[in-house]
Amino acid sequence: MTVTKGRKLVALAGAALLLAACASKEERAGVEQATSAAGWSAGMPVVKVGLIGPMTGALAVAGISMENSVRVEIDRLNAEGGVGGAKLDLVVRDTALDPAKAVQAANEFAGDNSVGLVIGPALSAFYNAAKPILENGKKVNCQPMVATGDFSTAKYGYRAQDPVSLDVQKIIEHLKAEGVGSIGVVYEGDDAGKGTAAEVEKQAKAAGLTFAGFEHTRTDDQSHRAYVENLADAGAIWISNSAGGAKTMAAAAETGYKGLIVGGSGARNISFVEAAGDAADGALFSATYYPYPGKESRDTWKPGYRKHIEEIEKRFGKNTGPKTGAESPKAAEIAADCVLAYVKAADQAKSVDPDKVVTALDSIEISDQETPSGNSISPDKHEFFALDDIHVYQWKKDADGWHTVEVGK
Template sequence: MRGSGLRWISAAAVSTLVLTGCAGKEERAKAAGETAGAGWSAGVDTIKIGLIAPMTGPYAILGILQENSIRVEMERVNEAGGIGGAKLDLVIRDSALDPGKAVQATNELVGDSQVHFVVGPSLSAFYNASKNIFETNRKLNCQPGVGTGDFGSLKYGFRSQDPNNLSVEKLVEYLKAKGVTSVGLVYEADDTGKAMDGYFKEFGPKYGVEYKGYQETRNDDQSHRPYVDKLKDAGAIVVSSNASGAKTMAAAAEAGFKGVMAGTSGLQNVSFLDAAQDMAVGSVFAAGNVQFNIRDRATWKAGYRTHVEAIEKKYGVVEGPKSGAKMPKGTAIAGDCVTAFAKAAENAKSLDPDKLATAMEQLNIPDSETPSGNSIKPADHEFYHMEDIHIYQWDKDDDGWFVTDVTPES
């Protein structure tokens, strides 16, 4: 979601679900909470987790999806006995897509001694304005909606979204495997677009794929045809993850572009499909585990399926009014934040922020046990790594939209 893919509904913001039934809710609850309350006490009755996200306005869906997944995972932890005998409670602050409100909310939550962990604020610019507050006040935080920036330099900040640099590298690797020799980028003229431009400059030469350059779009563009025309000879065009990307696809269709249309994790969202509609058929996107639109649930990863089915039961699904495409009304990468915090606290047997940060760095949770279906190994403060990134292709038949995992073997 990770600035970038989150703008339309968020990269981060909508991911991730789980596999077959036997390694389901009971087993995961045991795995994450088997020592809850045994051998140590948190010393409190309640541990607050904070969420800072847009809960109102045009991007409220991002906050709602994050809240739903967080609540499902908190309920699982509480049913297993809590953390050191303490039950988890969620405290929400609305950033309303206002950096000032995000900073205000951060200051408020880090000043609350009962809040031991904060998820958000979503979007790279908002987190960049807030991260020093977390660091200065030694408050552990997890970011499922931040695609750019360096988390390796932080002590208390961890990212639970696939970083854009990994997504770009996986895309370029895929294009090389498909025999595509050149790629161009059409993206907003913002920090994310500039970062994406830098990643293609880095990874194009590494994989022998010529980079045709970056066409910077504007919010008031009526058409993206001029940008597409400048990249007409490229073998692939990478688009933005929001409505702007749909404009690029429309322009490519108008121009008769025959190459690959591609993007990052935001292309998984039904809002993107509503905007792009049939122009998205055959497009590919790089993302962490996103199996919801793979129809055979028996192939889903166990923790992901358990989480997604819990979301479906409690909150339902989001259905695109134009496309008819569906996604769960939750984003499992936010659930991963709770899973990691609970496991780290139990391993550390402490709520001390320094001990928690060290315990987080030492986690190694397999992909079968996480809400997202991605492994969690945040030694570098990144939950996910190159092996967790997939390439998915959108297609459509009489039964509607579906994805196929087309990830090349590295």
């Protein structure tokens, strides 16, 4: 090697080192800037949020609504700095109503260190199958569409939905006040159906109401007429939160059922009104905060809820029933609550370490004025919501069309 060539190589090496040092300095400055904005560092550029739900199939509307709300909330939080300087990134996996796919997605997320929060799998049976994987993988997970089961034994799992026990309590209290003396259940014979029927029977008997029976439906049922006829003398029939609930409402209309149709928060879906038509007028459902569509001015809505819903409408529009004109937002606000609670807990813990995050989640307090759902979040035994967050609403039809009214205030 000549002296000239040697000098050139030394110069090139020096330039490369200088560029590397400058780049490193710039990268460090970027991290410092992100950290100072949030007050702490997540130690990574991106924290993934894994969403597992039915994006196709009969319940696709539920999965898409969750995705819409989670995206809106992630975008809002990223605009405010993300979590510990890291950007939140949504990763969606479709179960297509196949439990095996839910388990596969849970395994994928459990093995990915960049996933900080898992939302779902939606539906009780799917969550039950995935729960051991999420617990063993130490994945903080939040369940906005799991109404049955006990979360008090979970370490990393939280329920962000009104549990069936609270829904039933609210409805039973209302039925008793109205002088209704009996209630039956028409529901799928799965974990959710069995859990709901057991809860209705227990609380009805405790309140002095007669339990008229549990009619198990099948996914391939063309009609629920026979089930409704078997409960014709019941003062009320509790319907499924899933697609089968719409068939029960339609059957009640066909048979001229004279009692009340009642249910949990799934009955706020306009598919129930579409299926039953005018027979849905007067149907009751217990749910977390839900003034939509309502007849009151939006000025009366809680600010976090209103901001979230109006952004959903702006980006995704509304669901509108082609037969009835009934409207609902293309949103699942309680899924957005999961993201907000996770970021608040991580900020409180100043860490995305799952053990530190769940410790913070156990003591988090978020006002109902701030949450996308309009409900306060104060986890007790890993339940986001309490009895005070549950309301009884009624579908009503008048000259202005379909709307919901809160009853029993």
